[in-house]
Amino acid sequence: MAELVLEQVIMLGDVLENDDYALADTIVSRDDLIDELEKENDNLSQNAILEAITNRNILGMGDVDSDIILKKDPLRFALSAIRITRNMERMGDQVVNCAEVFRYKTIRKGLFKKEEPMGLILSRVITLAGMAIESLVEEKERFMGSVNTIEDELNGLCTEAFKKYRDANDMEKVEFADIYRIILALERLGDYSVNVAEELVRLNTGKDIRHLENASLGQNSIRHAG
Incomplete structure (x- = not known):
């Protein structure tokens, strides 16, 4: 599933950079496969949770401090x-959302290849997706620091792109909306x-780092896809 989602992201890059409407159709048509894989993985994970509860009791992990139970905990893994599966499925959904909008042909050609910041946005998204999937395959959080930097x-x-095209005098409302x-x-x-x-x-260390910036700064909450 991870590889399929990454393929979709890379294909989306080709769609937007090359104005390839036929490839956009292919992306949309493959979405059902990702959805089916998500359901299959979800069912497997739910079964794994039931097994994990039993295994934790057999291993005596129920009496161990949760702070030191890391990746070996079958329940944590499940x-x-x-x-992870649900986030990947949502990644696939966003790829399809882009492809479906692009198929309307309301957006001028060359926008993602010739104009900034759209080209940069596409590049950063492909990089983030690649880092996430590679880390998942390797079962390592090796890119975490870089991931946060690129997300910022x-x-x-x-934000820059929104302001640019909102104020563009030569852009129709329909094109801006898409x-x-x-x-x-x-x-x-x-x-x-x-x-x-x-x-x-979290899987490898047991630590939830999603909102650490909130705790340390006490300022605005970090934007996070729930």
């Missing part, structure tokens, strides 16, 4: 598997990629 950059680029929908979907795609990376940290 719960993380559900969260992506959010800034999305561009904005794609910007939102790409930003969310990045958010879900970060969710996967964060879940890997």
Whole structure:
């Protein structure tokens, strides 16, 4: 499932950069396969949770401090598997959202190849998705610091793009509306990629790092795809 989702993200890059409407159709048609895989993985994970509860009791893990139960805890693994699977399915949904909007052909050609910040947004999203999937395959949180940095950059680029096209005198309302929908979907795609990376940290260390910035700064909450 992870590889299929990454393929969809990479294909979306080709769609937007090359104005490939036929490939956009292919992306949309493959969404049902991702949904089926999500359901299959979810069922497997739920069964694993039931087995994990039994196994934890057999291993005597029920009496151990949860702070030191890390990846070897079968229950932690099963719960993380559900969260990761759902975030990947949502990544796939956002790819399809972009492809469906692009198929309307309301957006001028060359926008994602010739104009900034749209090209940069697309590049950062593909990078985030690639990091998340690679970390998942390797079962390591090796990219976590870089993931946070790129997400911050992506959010800034999305804000910049919104303001740029909102104020563009040569842009019709319909085109702006569709561009904005794609910007939102790409930003969310990045958010879900970060969710996967964060879940890997929790799986490997037992630490929930999703809102650490809130605790340390006591300021605005971190935007996070729920």
